[in-house]
Every structure is written in structure tokens, then in C-alpha cells.
Amino acid sequence: MKTYLDCIPCFLRQALFASRVATNDELKIKEVLDRVGMLIKGIPMTSTPPETGRHVYAAVREITGVEDPFHDLKQKSTKKALELYPALKEITARAQDTLDTAVRLAIAGNIIDFGANPDFDIEKTIRQVLQQKPGVYHIKELKERMAEADEIVFLGDNAGETVFDRVLIETMHKRVTYAVRARPIINDATMADAEQSGIKETAKVVSSGCDAPGTILGRCSEEFKALFRKADLIISKGQGNFETLSQEKGPIFYLLKVKCPVIARHLEVSEGDIIVKGPSNQKS
Amino acid sequence: MKTYLDCIPCFLRQALFASRVATNDELKIKEVLDRVGMLIKGIPMTSTPPETGRHVYAAVREITGVEDPFHDLKQKSTKKALELYPALKEITARAQDTLDTAVRLAIAGNIIDFGANPDFDIEKTIRQVLQQKPGVYHIKELKERMAEADEIVFLGDNAGETVFDRVLIETMHKRVTYAVRARPIINDATMADAEQSGIKETAKVVSSGCDAPGTILGRCSEEFKALFRKADLIISKGQGNFETLSQEKGPIFYLLKVKCPVIARHLEVSEGDIIVKGPSNQKS
Numbered sequence: 001m002k003t004y005l006d007c008i009p010c011f012l013r014q015a016l017f018a019s020r021v022a023t024n025d026e027l028k029i030k031e032v033l034d035r036v037g038m039l040i041k042g043i044p045m046t047s048t049p050p051e052t053g054r055h056v057y058a059a060v061r062e063i064t065g066v067e068d069p070f071h072d073l074k075q076k077s078t079k080k081a082l083e084l085y086p087a088l089k090e091i092t093a094r095a096q097d098t099l100d101t102a103v104r105l106a107i108a109g110n111i112i113d114f115g116a117n118p119d120f121d122i123e124k125t126i127r128q129v130l131q132q133k134p135g136v137y138h139i140k141e142l143k144e145r146m147a148e149a150d151e152i153v154f155l156g157d158n159a160g161e162t163v164f165d166r167v168l169i170e171t172m173h174k175r176v177t178y179a180v181r182a183r184p185i186i187n188d189a190t191m192a193d194a195e196q197s198g199i200k201e202t203a204k205v206v207s208s209g210c211d212a213p214g215t216i217l218g219r220c221s222e223e224f225k226a227l228f229r230k231a232d233l234i235i236s237k238g239q240g241n242f243e244t245l246s247q248e249k250g251p252i253f254y255l256l257k258v259k260c261p262v263i264a265r266h267l268e269v270s271e272g273d274i275i276v277k278g279p280s281n282q283k284s
Numbered sequence: 285m286k287t288y289l290d291c292i293p294c295f296l297r298q299a300l301f302a303s304r305v306a307t308n309d310e311l312k313i314k315e316v317l318d319r320v321g322m323l324i325k326g327i328p329m330t331s332t333p334p335e336t337g338r339h340v341y342a343a344v345r346e347i348t349g350v351e352d353p354f355h356d357l358k359q360k361s362t363k364k365a366l367e368l369y370p371a372l373k374e375i376t377a378r379a380q381d382t383l384d385t386a387v388r389l390a391i392a393g394n395i396i397d398f399g400a401n402p403d404f405d406i407e408k409t410i411r412q413v414l415q416q417k418p419g420v421y422h423i424k425e426l427k428e429r430m431a432e433a434d435e436i437v438f439l440g441d442n443a444g445e446t447v448f449d450r451v452l453i454e455t456m457h458k459r460v461t462y463a464v465r466a467r468p469i470i471n472d473a474t475m476a477d478a479e480q481s482g483i484k485e486t487a488k489v490v491s492s493g494c495d496a497p498g499t500i501l502g503r504c505s506e507e508f509k510a511l512f513r514k515a516d517l518i519i520s521k522g523q524g525n526f527e528t529l530s531q532e533k534g535p536i537f538y539l540l541k542v543k544c545p546v547i548a549r550h551l552e553v554s555e556g557d558i559i560v561k562g563p564s565n566q567k568s
Binding site for chain 1: 289290292293294296297300304310313314317318320321322323324325329
């Protein structure tokens with residue numbers, strides 16, 4: 001997905017939010033905004049938003065000197081999600097359609113996002129997604145593809161959301177490789193966050209090699225790209241992975257919660273919608 | 285009022301909104317955002333937001349080539365307000381406290397703002413303000429000051445809001461000089477907008493000489509500054525006038541609707557609140 005004009009004020013908003021998480025020093029925060037302001041001219045509108053996100057959050061890191069501003073928030077998110085884990089398991093176990101319910105819960109977990117919209121309520125979102133009419137919902141095609149797949153790659157998104165992904169993976173009864181970011185960026189899950197979530201008990205966890213809040217294949221490791229290319233099914237969580245991969249061909253199913261008006265317009269759905277979107281030749 | 289860090293993403297948001305009103309050319313809009321991005325580094329946090337607003341809207345004008353992007357929206361706002369004029373007069377006439385009601389209606393008119401928050405509903409706002417508990421409400425002091433005042437200067441804000449101001453001025457039964465912006469900026473009222481609103485029938489209309497979305501005394505005409513200095517009462521409408529004058533001493537009463545979180549925090553009130561704020565030595 002290309003960068004839309006509306007993304008540009010949002011980069012500034014995100015830079016401000018992240019800087020405030022990192023420091024109370026208003027002069028340093030202003031310096032971050034100065035740097036991000038000067039970045040704008042160099043943003044090609046054909047690039048994906050997470051490509052700019054890399055530079056925005058690098059500015060936050062470099063100017064504030066805080067390598068991982070969201071470290072504590074990520075730990076809290078995961079802790080909170082682990083507290084919810086027994087309830088998530090029970091909701092899934094009791095469901096008529098366990099996979100459908102686990103998919104919806106995994107999408108609910110996608111609300112834990114300190115980039116797109118930090119003002120979220122996870123419990124409320126869980127209640128909503130279980131009954132919500134989805135914006136796009138290729139669930140039948142996902143189930144069919146999953147039934148046949150031997151090699152499944154699951155692209156994680158945020159810390160805490162990882163626990164919801166774990167519940168989905170446990171429900172799938174398939175061999176899954178779970179990919180995380182190569183280094184801390186926003187509240188995206190890294191290897192440490194995946195470990196804290198207990199994902200390793202149910203999937204092999206690998207780094208994508210990418211340091212952006214998404215999956216930019218050109219910035220991924222050779223090992224990851226080989227996995228990605230040979231996968232029978234790729235489950236891609238969240239906006240950032242969608243934004244960076246939406247032009248890719250392949251057996252990719254995007255699971256996400258629509259958290260900004262730009263994605264809503266791009267997908268022709270409403271903000272807040274839940275999405276399961278298969279390859280574009282998929283029936284709707 | 286100084287510029288707060290939150291104002292900075294908002295400048296970009298406003299630049300985007302105004303550019304879109306001016307043109308459909310995405311490349312030109314991007315160029316405006318590029319220019320505003322580069323401005324950020326030069327913004328002193330001690331300056332008031334409308335001082336930067338001047339540069340932001342100048343960028344929109346110069347790059348899009350549209351001198352007054354809000355011309356049509358301003359005309360529509362005034363037309364709409366003139367349609368409401370008979371109802372506003374009737375509400376005021378029937379009120380127990382006509383001046384209180386006219387003040388509240390004048391504050392309702394302040395919602396017509398394509399800078400701070402273009403997504404407004406004027407009829408809904410009118411209904412709200414008539415019963416709303418104000419955030420700050422020095423109405424008693426305003427009435428006392430008004431009763432004694434010979435020279436009253438009324439600082440207009442937006443086109444359309446001018447009609448609501450007209451109702452207030454008609455209710456005051458005082459000699460009033462109504463000041464407007466020297467040139468089009470956002471949807472702020474100019475001489476032409478004041479004329480369209482019929483203000484001239486009830487007040488003398490002058491230009492402040494200022495080309496910013498506020499009243500920067502250093503950029504006002506000598507004639508206006510003389511009027512301002514000798515006034516017994518200055519009624520200042522809206523956020524922009526408040527932001528630029530809040531450090532000034534003098535018999536200034538600020539009438540406004542709080543339309544952004546920055547003003548809300550600065551005044552220690554809530555977004556949406558209505559404000560009548562007299563000189564700081566005023567009792568609350």
C-alpha cells in the first residue's frame with residue numbers, strides 16, 4: 001500500500017507520542033518533530049508507510065537516546081494478555097466454530113497498537129469482535145487453505161497480540177513458523193516478546209530480519225525470504241504487515257483490525273472493522 | 285499562549301485540510317506538506333500558534349495558487365447563519381436573561397471553524413450551549429464591565445460566526461467597533477464577510493490590519509492598536525484571538541468554544557466547553 005497524504009500528519013503524531021513515551025524533555029521532543037518534519041520532503045508517495053515509520057522511530061531512538069521506548073508498555077501488554085489467556089482459551093473451547101472464534105480473537109488482539117491508535121480497550125474489543133459483522137471475511141477460503149497447508153508462516157505484529165496469536169495457532173493444530181521483528185520498533189513483537197507470550201510452546205519463532213513496523217521483503221533476511229516463498233499459507237497480522245505486503249503475490253491472508261481512516265478507505269471498509277482478506281483472486 | 289508540542293502535528297493536519305479545499309492536485313498538496321514540514325524546525329515554542337498559522341496558510345496559498353481557498357465555504361457559512369438569524373433573535377427575545385443567552389449563542393457560532401475542527405454541527409451546538417455548564421463563565425463581570433463601557437471593541441473570528449456576533453451586539457445596545465482580519469486566512473472573517481453578515485447595520489467594522497488567524501498586536505495597524513488601547517471593554521471571540529492575546533493586559537473578555545485538547549489543557553477545562561474569561565484578576 002502506498003503512502004497517502006493523510007499518513008503525513010500521522011507520522012508527526014506518532015513521533016510525538018513515541019517521544020513522550022521515551023522522555024519528558026520537551027526540547028528533545030521538539031528536535032524529534034523537527035527531524036521528522038524535514039523527512040517529509042524525502043518521502044516518496046509510492047513507498048509504504050512502514051518504510052517511513054522506520055525513519056520516524058529511528059529519529060525518536062537517536063534523539064531521545066532511548067533504544068526501546070515501548071519496552072515497559074510491551075511487557076505490560078503481554079502480561080495483561082497472559083492474564084486473559086485462560087478466558088481466551090475457554091471462549092474458543094466453547095465456541096461452535098472454534099477456528100472462526102480463534103481468528104476473531106486474534107484480530108481483537110490486533111487492537112494492542114501504540115502506533116496507529118494508542119487509545120484502546122482490549123476487553124471491550126474482545127466482546128465486540130465475537131459478534132461483529134466483518135468488513136472482509138474470507139474465512140472459508142482461509143480454512144480450506146489451512147487444511148491443505150504443510151508450511152505455514154505466521155507474521156506477528158504487536159507484543160501482547162502475540163498471546164492472542166498463540167491461541168489461534170494452538171487451535172489450528174498445524175506446524176507454524178512465527179515471524180517477529182528483528183529489533184524493537186513501536187510496540188511490535190520481537191523475539192523476547194514472543195518468548196514472554198509463550199508462543200515457543202506452540203510454534204517455531206524466527207526473526208524476519210526486518211527492522212520496520214511491517215514486513216519489507218527487501219529488508220528481510222535470506223532465511224526468512226526462503227521461508228516466505230515456500231510457504232503454503234502466510235497469515236499476516238495487522239496493518240503494518242498489510243501495508244508492506246499488499247502488493248505481493250502469494251497465499252497471504254491478512255488478519256487485522258482497521259485502526260485508521262486511511263486503511264479503511266484503502267480497503268473500502270469502515271474504521272473498527274475486522275478483516276480476513278485472502279489473495280485478491282479469492283471470492284469475497 | 286505559547287505553541288504546545290501537540291500544535292505541531294495539527295499544523296500539518298490543517299495544511300492538508302486547507303490544501304484539499306484549494307486543489308485536487310496531490311503533488312501540490314504534498315509540496316505544501318513538504319514546506320510546512322520544513323517550517324517546523326523554525327517554530328519557536330514561545331511564539332503563539334497563529335504566528336505559525338500565517339506561514340502554514342501562506343504555504344497553501346502560494347503553492348496551490350488559490351488566494352482564498354475558503355471563499356465558498358465562508359459564503360455558505362454566512363448564508364446558513366443568516367438563515368438561522370430569525371431563530372437566534374427569537375431565542376434571545378424569549379430568554380429570561382437576554383444578554384446571557386446572546387453571549388451563549390455567540391459562543392455557539394464559534395464552532396464554525398475550518399481550522400481547529402472542521403467537522404461541526406451548528407444546530408446541535410446551538411441546542412447544547414443554551415443549557416451547557418460553562419468551563420469558565422465570568423458573565424457577571426462581563427455584564428458589569430459592559431454597563432460602564434463607552435468604547436467597546438469586538439474582535440471577530442470566523443465568517444458565519446459574524447451573524448451570531450451581530451445578534452449579541454444588537455442585544456448589547458452599545459456602540460461597538462467590530463474588527464476583522466486584514467486578508468483571507470482560513471475561514472476567518474474579513475471586511476467582505478462582515479458586510480455579508482449585516483454587521484454594519486449594528487457596529488462600525490474595521491480591519492485589525494493583522495493577516496494571521498488571530499490578533500497579533502505587532503502586526504496590527506496603528507489605527508487598530510489605538511482603538512484597542514483606549515477601549516473600555518474588548519470582547520475577543522475564538523481560539524485564535526485568545527492564543528494571540530492571552531498575555532496582554534487590559535479589559536479583555538474571551539468568548540470561545542474549546543475546540544482542541546491543547547486549549548482545553550491550557551485553560552484547565554474540557555474540550556467542547558464554553559468559556560467567558562475576563563481579565564485574570566477577575567473572580568471566577
